[in-house]
Amino acid sequence: DQQVKQNSPSLSVQEGRISILNCDYTNSMFDYFLWYKKYPAEGPTFLISISSIKDKNEDGRFTVFLNKSAKHLSLHIVPSQPGDSAVYFCAASENNYGQNFVFGPGTRLSVLP
Amino acid sequence: GAGVSQSPSNKVTEKGKDVELRCDPISGHTALYWYRQSLGQGLEFLIYFQGNSAPDKSGLPSDRFSAERTGGSVSTLTIQRTQQEDSAVYLCASSPSRDTGELFFGEGSRLTVL
Numbered sequence: 001d002q003q004v005k006q007n008s009p010s011l012s013v014q015e016g017r018i019s020i021l022n023c024d025y026t027n028s029m030f031d032y033f034l035w036y037k038k039y040p041a042e043g044p045t046f047l048i049s050i051s052s053i054k055d056k057n058e059d060g061r062f063t064v065f066l067n068k069s070a071k072h073l074s075l076h077i078v079p080s081q082p083g084d085s086a087v088y089f090c091a092a093s094e095n096n097y098g099q100n101f102v103f104g105p106g107t108r109l110s111v112l113p
Numbered sequence: 114g115a116g117v118s119q120s121p122s123n124k125v126t127e128k129g130k131d132v133e134l135r136c137d138p139i140s141g142h143t144a145l146y147w148y149r150q151s152l153g154q155g156l157e158f159l160i161y162f163q164g165n166s167a168p169d170k171s172g173l174p175s176d177r178f179s180a181e182r183t184g185g186s187v188s189t190l191t192i193q194r195t196q197q198e199d200s201a202v203y204l205c206a207s208s209p210s211r212d213t214g215e216l217f218f219g220e221g222s223r224l225t226v227l
Contacts (some may be wrong), residue, residue, distance in 0.1 A: 004155065011155075042220055043117065043206070043217075043219050043221055044156070044218045046220070049215070083216050089155060091156075093214060098213060099158055099172075103156040103157075104155050105154055
C-alpha cells in the first residue's frame with residue numbers, strides 16, 4: 001500500500017499559467033515533506049521542503065502548501081516556464097533523516113509554450 | 114566533476130549473472146544512499162551508509178543484494194543472480210549529513226535483465 005500518492009501521472013499547463021501538483025499521504029506521523037524535480041537521464045534534484053510546523057513555504061516561483069489534517073500537500077509553480085517540464089516527486093518522512101523519506105510515483109509536468 | 118558520479122550508466126545482463134554498480138559521492142559527504150526506481154514507481158530506498166557506522170540495510174529486497182562503501186567514499190552495489198524484476202534505474206545519492214532530506218543524486222545506472 002502506497003504511503004505517498006501522486007494520483008495524477010501527468011499534467012499539462014500553458015506557459016505563464018499556474019501549475020499545481022498534488023500529493024497525498026496516509027501516515028499521520030509524517031512531519032517532513034519534500035519535492036524533487038527530475039529531468040530525463042538525470043538524477044532527481046531537490047526543489048523545496050516543508051515541515052509540519054508550517055503550512056506554507058515559498059522559494060521564488062515555487063510554493064509548497066501543507067494541509068496536515070487532510071494529509072495533503074501541493075506544489076504551486078507560478079508562472080510556469082517550459083524549463084519546468086519534468087517529473088516531480090513528492091516525499092515524506094517522520095523525521096528528517098534521508099533514508100526514511102518515502103517517495104511518491106511522480107507527476108510528469110509539461111509546460112507548453 | 115563536483116556531483117555524484119555513477120557507472121555504468123547502462124547495463125544489460127542476462128538473468129542469473131551478477132552485476133556491480135558503482136557510486137562516487139560528492140567529496141566530503143558522509144551520508145550515501147542507494148535507491149532504485151522501477152517503471153512507474155517512486156524511488157525505493159535500498160541502503161544507507163553514514164560515516165563508519167554500520168549501514169542501514171533495511172531496504173534491500175533480498176539477500177541477492179549487497180553493498181559496501183570503502184574508505185568512507187566510493188560505494189558498490191552488487192546484485193547476484195539477477196532476475197528480470199531487478200530491472201530498474203539504480204540511483205545513488207549523497208548528503209553532508211543524515212539530518213536532511215536534501216539529497217544529491219547521481220544520474221543513475223539503468224539495469225536491464227534479459
